[in-house]
Amino acid sequence: MAAIYSLFIINKSGGLIFYKEYGSAGRMDTNDSLRLASLWHSMHAISQQLSPTNGCSGIELLQADTFDLHCFQSLTGTNPSQIYHLCLRDVHVLIYAIFLM
Helix, strand or coil, X not given: CCCEEEEEEECCCCCEEXXXXXXXXXCCCHHHHHHHHHHHHHHHHHHHHHCCCCCCCCCCEEECCCCEEEECCCCCCCEEEEXXXXXXXXXXXXXXXXXXX
């Protein structure tokens, strides 16, 4: 079954602007969600700087055994990210649609 587990929106400074969990699997407390957002922002920023190619946008996808974490870097610097079940296809389209709202 395809499911979105959570949605994070991170500002360009790494602060968590918005966080929403969908479903009851693996609930995080507020501090854990802030830590995860900060860590993801840091990894994203470092990967942009360490990339050997010019114009790299950083980490766009983190795949694990039970979930994928997609990232969309907007022009304003906000960083909407979603953690979702592996069966969900074309999630980048969904992230972009959420950003346009």
